[in-house]
Amino acid sequence: MGSTFFAIIGKNMNKVIDENLKQPNIKKKKIGSKIIKSKKLFDRWRFFRLLSSIIACVAIFPASSDYEMGFSEERTATNCMIVEDSSVLYRHLAMWLSFSSILLLIPYRYYFLKWKRHMPKTFHELPSYKKLTLMQVFEMRKKPKFSQYIGDDTIPITILLLILPYPGLDLTFTVSQQILYQDVKVCYFVTEPLYALMFLRWIYLIFSLFNFGKYNNQVAQRYREKFGVPMTPAFSLKCYLNQDPLLMLLFFFLIPGILIFGSVMRIFDRPLMKPSMDFDYVGNAWWNSVITMMTVGFGDTYPTTILGRLVSASSAIYGGMVLSFTFVSMGSILQLSKNEKNAFNYILVSSAATGAIVSALSYKKSEQKNIEERYNAWERVKTHLRYFMDYKEIIGADKDEGEEAIDNLKERVLSLEDKVSSLKGTTDAIIHKLNRIYTR
Known part of the structure; x- marks a missing residue:
């Protein structure tokens, strides 16, 4: 038993x-399960937004094919003509691609709001840097309303994606202006400015791309939260501009700007069909965009229509901004680092010292020569000695600044050590009191 x-x-x-x-x-x-789910939601909404922007930009290509195939060689500035047997398949394809891009905004917005709602759950495993009140946590955990699914950046993106040359839309309009002191009414199809506005979709693609990368992941999000930086692609764009300025300016600003402004200007000036300003050839339009953005303006090609001039003026403003960014970037690249500056200064001092020694030896050899040659040799000695003393003073000043910085760093380290010692003493006292309480 x-x-x-x-x-x-x-x-x-x-x-x-x-x-x-x-x-x-x-x-x-269970540790990290909430963070893993948060990362999955984060990756999903970024993926759907990028996919939406890619499909939106792909729709530009069938729209371009429709424009090129429908442009008649018999068209004049005052008479809009279209190729009758041109296929409308390209317009349908551009429309359905655009609508597909709009539909992809629904899962993008769904996962984005779901990710934001899930975010407070991760604070148990990874506390937030930002001090949140209980009401803020409840607000973040609140179920999104229907208006939030179609709000924020979804509305302007949807409006942008709805701008396209629709099938059957063959209406025309005229723009009155003076060309060579003659009143001319330039005729356009309504689909042409709609097609031109489609090029703005590249901006949507660029900002969607900057949702990825090391400056826009969950680790970067923690640091942005710590310093109160909002989570936007603009922050990632600024970071990459500071990291690789020339590369970013070349491939994300300059080349796309030339191609887009040149193509849009060609759309509005092409109906004139002037032999001296033949914008029917796209290379001339791109060349005009280059010389306008570089603020050169040779005058061999220039837009004549009002709409073409507006595009050219916009490209000049855009080119001025790109050039200013380029000059600043080149200045930062050509600027010597601290180590390079030290090496540069010591090379100068060594060169000046060598020149002073050589000039002194030359003066010694000139003792047998006439007074004028000895005087010239002595002047060279004084010049090289002056260079040597000037460069030496520069190095001494830089060295004093460096020593002062080191002294300041030492003071900070000592202050930090005192704070750590004080904190350790407080911690030991608390532990001692807790031990006495538990022993009772």
Whole structure:
């Protein structure tokens, strides 16, 4: 009887011990589960937004094919003509691609709001840098309203994606202006400015691309949260501009700007069909965009229509901004670093010292020559000595600044050590009090 009783107790004890041993493993599996889910939601909304922007830009190509195939060689500035047998398949394709891009905004917005709502759950595993009140947490955890799914950046993006040359839209309009002191009404199809506005979709693609990268992941999000920086692609763009300024300016600002402004200007000036300003050839339009953005303006090509001039003026303003960014970037690249500056200064001092020694030896050799040659040799000695002393003073000034910076750093380190020692003493006192309480 006794042996059975102790056997039952032993069995139950072993069961309790096994459960306690397994408990840490269960907790270990649960650690980071909320963060992992947050990362999945974060990656999903970024993916759907990027996919939407890519499809939106792909729609430009069938729209371009429709424009090129429909442009008639018999068209004049005052008479809009279109190639009758041109296929409308390209317009349908551009329209359905654009609508597909709009539909992809729905899962993008859904996962974005779901990710924001899930964010407070991660604070248990990874506390937020920002001090949040209970009401703020409740507000973040609140179920999104229907208006939030179509709000924020979704509305302007949808409006942009709805601008396209629709099938069957063959209406025309005229723009009155003077060309060579003659009143001319330049005729356009309504689809042409709509097609020109489609090039703004590249901006949507660029900003969607900057949702990725090391400056816009969950680690970067923690640091942005710490310093109160909003989570926008503009922050990532600024970071890459500071990291690789010339590369970014070349491939994300200059080349796309030339291609887009040249193509749009060609759309509005092409109907004139002047032999001297042949914008029917797209290379001339791109060349005009280059010389306008570079603020050169040779005058061999220039837009004549009002709409073409507006595009050219916009490209000049845009080119001025790009050039200013380029000059600043080149200045930062050509600026010597601290180590390079030290090496540069010491090379100058060494060169000046060598020149002073050589000039002194030359003066020594000129003792046998006439007074004029000895005077010239002595002047060279004084010049090289002056250079040597000037460069030496520059190095001494830089060295003093460096020593002062080191002294300031030492003072900060000592101050930090004092604070750590004080904190350690406070911690030891708290632990001692807790031990006395528990021993009672």
